[in-house]
Amino acid sequence: MASDQEFVDFVIEQIENAGEITAKKMFGEYGIYSDGKIFGLICDNKLFIKPTKSGREFIGEVVESTAYPGAKPSFLIEDKIEDREWLSELVRISLKELPKPKP
Numbered sequence: 001m002a003s004d005q006e007f008v009d010f011v012i013e014q015i016e017n018a019g020e021i022t023a024k025k026m027f028g029e030y031g032i033y034s035d036g037k038i039f040g041l042i043c044d045n046k047l048f049i050k051p052t053k054s055g056r057e058f059i060g061e062v063v064e065s066t067a068y069p070g071a072k073p074s075f076l077i078e079d080k081i082e083d084r085e086w087l088s089e090l091v092r093i094s095l096k097e098l099p100k101p102k103p
Helices: 005-014 053-059 084-097
Strands: 021-026 029-034 037-043 046-049 064-066 073-077
Touching: 005 021, 005 029, 005 037, 005 084, 037 084, 046 084, 053 073, 053 084, 073 084
Parallel strands: none
Antiparallel strands: 021 029, 029 037, 037 046, 046 073, 064 073
């Protein structure tokens, strides 16, 4: 099931002050980027954030899942997706550890 544009827009609106947040359609789902650096996926109207050590510490009780069959496990964000400040902080923390985009 493909994600709804309405859900994608909601997630982007929830992430404040973590750079320019954009979503790019990928294989019927979406990659989520900050200033050109991918940090997560939206698949089946669920938000997945790439795992980092600092992100794991920030979340505490992490729920991991795969965004699609064959994908690496990511942090599945469900309960706190409406907590704008918490979600934004998670993205900022995660971005510090993720590699820079390839040219």
